[in-house]
Amino acid sequence: MRDGRLGRGLAVLAAGSLVVAIGAGRAGADSIRDEQWVLGDYRAETALWPVSQGGGITVAVIDSGVMTGHQDLTGQVVPGADFSGDNGDGTVDEDGHGTGMASLIAGHGHGDGAGVMGLAPKAKILPVRVSWDSADAVAQAGLVRAIRFAVDHGAKVVNMSIGGYAGADQETRAAVKYAVDHDVVMVAATGNSGNEATHVEYPAAFPGVVAVGAVDRQGRLWEKSSYGPETTLVAPGAEIYRASAKTSAGYGVGNGTSDATAYVSATAALIRAKYPELSAGQVINRMIRTATPPRDGSAVPGSRYGFGVLAPAKALEADPVVDGGSRVNPLVGRGESQGAARGGVTEEPGGEAVVPAAGAGGGGWFGVGVAVGVALWGVLVGGVVAVVVWVVRVRRRRGAGG
Template sequence: MTISAGTVMPAAADTDPQGYLTKMKAQEMWKVADGSGITVAVIDSGVKDVSNWKSESVLPGVSYIEPPFERPDITYPPHEDFVGHGTTMTAAIVGDGSSGGPKGLAPGAKVLPIRTSVGTPMAFAVASEAAKGLRYAADNGAQVINLSIGVTPDWPMDKIKPAVEYAQSKGALIFAAMGNAGEGKNWSNAIAALPGVIGVGAVDESGKAMPFSSHGPDTDLVSVGSKVQIRCTDNKGWCMGNGGTSYATSLASASAALVWSAHPDWTANQVARVLIQTAGAPVDGSKRSDWIGYGVARPRKVLLDREGDPGAADVDPLAAPTSAKTPVPSTDPTAAVPPRTEAAGAGSGPTWQWPAIGTAVAVGLGLAVTVIVKRRRGRPSGLA
């Protein structure tokens, strides 16, 4: 089991505009809905108070980090962040684009930071802390819950699974990063395999699946995870790099916030359903693929083009017999290593795969062994 923490980047972030916002027609969407009225819980490494969002955009939150046994006097407030991962996820959702940081996709939403031991030597406790965080989020008004962290299959799910079910019973929609281990053995996040949880993979700015993106039958949606502004290794500034499936998950969560903001009477199932229906599907005409799921999240299709049928309020859109949550064993001995497909403009920088410093949890890496069906890596029909 591994844990991730930190991103090695060469220098301060460029003043490169968020190209995906233009492709997604964010400015036009914000005239319809900007996420106002929606709270997104970010269960992560905390959030550092930086000048990249309005003060009211980030709620007080809570921290579930326990002090070391030998130092019971130490406290870990939610508005601190050792590694910058949670800070990046927060900015991707509600950032104002200042100081080299990203402009959030749902700038009118509010983020509820829930701090766990991600990025610390105490990371063995993250699964238990995340379970507490899921319940706290559900009890404190979070409609969307962002989990850009993951657990390995050998870590007990006896706390996470009922916590997910509890949050869902309270009406929350949960997004979980698939992980950044798509090359090689391709382990993915065990949380993404739970019923009703939206597993999110990463694509580059052209809509091509990133080779590091974990993939398989639990991939439901994808979003951009390359060439974005992320916190530098020392968490003292912004750097350009691949945000991985962690960043993609925050954009999927923000997409849900936009749709829900425009349709506050919808349920989590209905928001998930229209995001799946309007996703940029694989260009080969297939309904879904293990690399990109049902495709790139495109909230503008709902907000601007008025597409998507919300359907039944109480029916999980992923619960069909052919759901991506139902793995099909493969007889192909090479199934665990799907072929890589080169794509023009594919990112080649370092992924958000951090040095191991503990056990049990991975930030956006989600090292969970799943049964993978070998399928051709797909490309969605477009980011916008």
């Protein structure tokens, strides 16, 4: 377990739960695919990949960096940037969190059915390494530069499995708006403190960003998934197997809204590859309109599940209502709750179970064209937060990380 700091102080959100180690009998890389229950539930081989694999789409992963040498990511990672204060192209990952997220988005496995597959295995990953610390001016500026870099270097989707409180940081707010204005789908995690407080963390809480919570294998809200009126969607975030940066053949498993965020980003890539003429707003509307209602009967939209559980196959189906409707991002009119702007958070213990590879030696509301829905939601949420200082001991949201 690491102390939650990546590189020179980036803290992405920790899951806050210790993961039980995997037995040696299930540790081989050839068994990892079998443990990826999300692929089965989403019928990836029969309902997703015959329709789209994300080809031609670049997804920026703003995180701890991405290890290009992992066997399930070879050829998927393009040179990016490092805004952590170190020089580099984003391909150094000392923590492993960014590598894990990249594998859930665009992992291609290896050999005959071995290793991790992402939901969009033909998408490209643009790694953007950042550092985040409340007392570090370099860190504060890093996210701003990272978002603008991603937009300017062709990312059509930006995955931000990071979070904390930066509501009044006008430069970050302006960077998010810059991305939204440039037709980029922005996706971020709600946070992993749902058992302590009910608020969505930034950057997920910014208007225009898809705020993602996590559900378990039974479709129930994961116990630590943060929630609030900004919640847009939920996606699988428990018992998630992904690549580790400890070795080029390493794997980890864990829980967190980080993983859920990666699955939403991958789905956005699938849609953008299949329907390149759609705007970012229409892509978001597809995911919102096709989300599955919660199994516990919770009303949607709502603060816990947003519009429901991500349903990639449905989101890929023809939808003339969305496709012929407004091209505007339906989340830009969303307000920010007061809860998202209060107080700092403390780091929780994170955990990781590393799966050694065999022979590796270890290691509605917005619905389509629904301006009315947006207005109603804005009334529900309340006014936009005006002034909040950088308060951060930003947390790790990674269930296993590295």
